[in-house]
Amino acid sequence: MKPETDPYQDAPRLPEEQPLDPRRLFSRPTAPLxxxxxxxxxxxxxERLEVAPANLIGLEIRRKWATIVDRRLAERGLAGRARVFAEDARWALPRFAGACLDVAFVHFPDPWWKKRHHKRLVVEPGLVGQLARVLRPGGELFLQTDVEERAEAYEQVVAAEPRFTPVGETARVADGPWGGARSPRERRALTDGLPVVRLHYRRGA
Ligand SMILES: C[S@@+](CC[C@H](N)C(=O)[O-])C[C@H]1O[C@@H](n2cnc3c(N)ncnc32)[C@H](O)[C@@H]1O
Structure with a gap:
């Protein structure tokens, strides 16, 4: 039998240089990222590209979805404004240049419940520290989840990073100011009537 080839073996990857300034991957490098x-x-x-003048970069650990979404962006003529790379954000972010991002979104991360899977958690102190480094002063961090205990854990992790402060009196906000752009999981939660916890922080000076 012929060995099966992985249809996503050529998934898009970030350039190898370090430090990597991701702004230069786009046709207008001076636009917010x-x-x-x-x-x-x-x-x-x-959806975000339709309402914001920004460039967008996605880091998606699953090669299949990185490939499909990156291809879809190219087919729609948007490759100069947005790319998705097959990368583990925990390994990729430390390679980014400091203060290169304006906003970071983490929508419904960490669908791991078993203790043995906790090593896969994305929102942990190391990643939050990296986000504080790669967001410019005044930049924003937006996290959301439909699992209350996860939200509380995220609040604790971010509270321990002094470079982030809640945008309002607390980090919890009713909705994000993102022009109506919603993640697939967010739309499903809204359809199913699940409460969504949204956390919004600013990177201090
Ligand atoms: C529950 S899904 C949510 C997908 C999407 N954000 C949404 O809200 O519909 C979590 C996503 O994070 C990705 N992911 C998990 N760990 C990751 C990591 N370390 N780096 C990049 N992506 C990761 C998963 O492959 C999956 O696509």
Missing amino acids: ELEIGPGRGWFIL
Whole structure:
């Protein structure tokens, strides 16, 4: 039997240089740059591009979805404004140049419940520290989840990083100011009537 080839073996990867300034990957490098960690099926990126003048970069650990979404962006003529790379954000972010991002989104991360899977958690102190480094002063971090205990854990992790402060009196906000762009999981939660916890922080000077 012929060995099966992986249809996603050529998934898009970030350039290898370090430090990497991701702004230069886009046709207008001076535009604001927004990052989504774990875009999955990628609809948030498409919707956000319609309402914001920003460039967007997605880091998606699953090669299949990075390939499909990056290809979809190219087919729509948007490759100069947005790319999705097959990367583990925990390894990719330390390679980014400091203060290169304006906004970072983490929508519904961490669907791991078993203790043995906790090593896969994305929102942990190391990643939050990297986000504080790669967001410019005044930049924003937006996290959302439909699992209350996860939200509380995220609040604790971010509270321990002094470079982030809640945008309002607390980090919890009713909705994000993202022009109606929503992630696939967010749309499903809204359809199913699940409460969504949204956390919004600013990177201090
Ligand atoms: C529950 S899904 C949510 C997808 C999307 N954000 C949404 O809200 O619909 C979590 C996503 O994060 C991705 N992911 C998990 N760990 C990751 C990591 N370390 N780096 C990049 N992506 C990751 C998963 O592959 C998956 O696409």
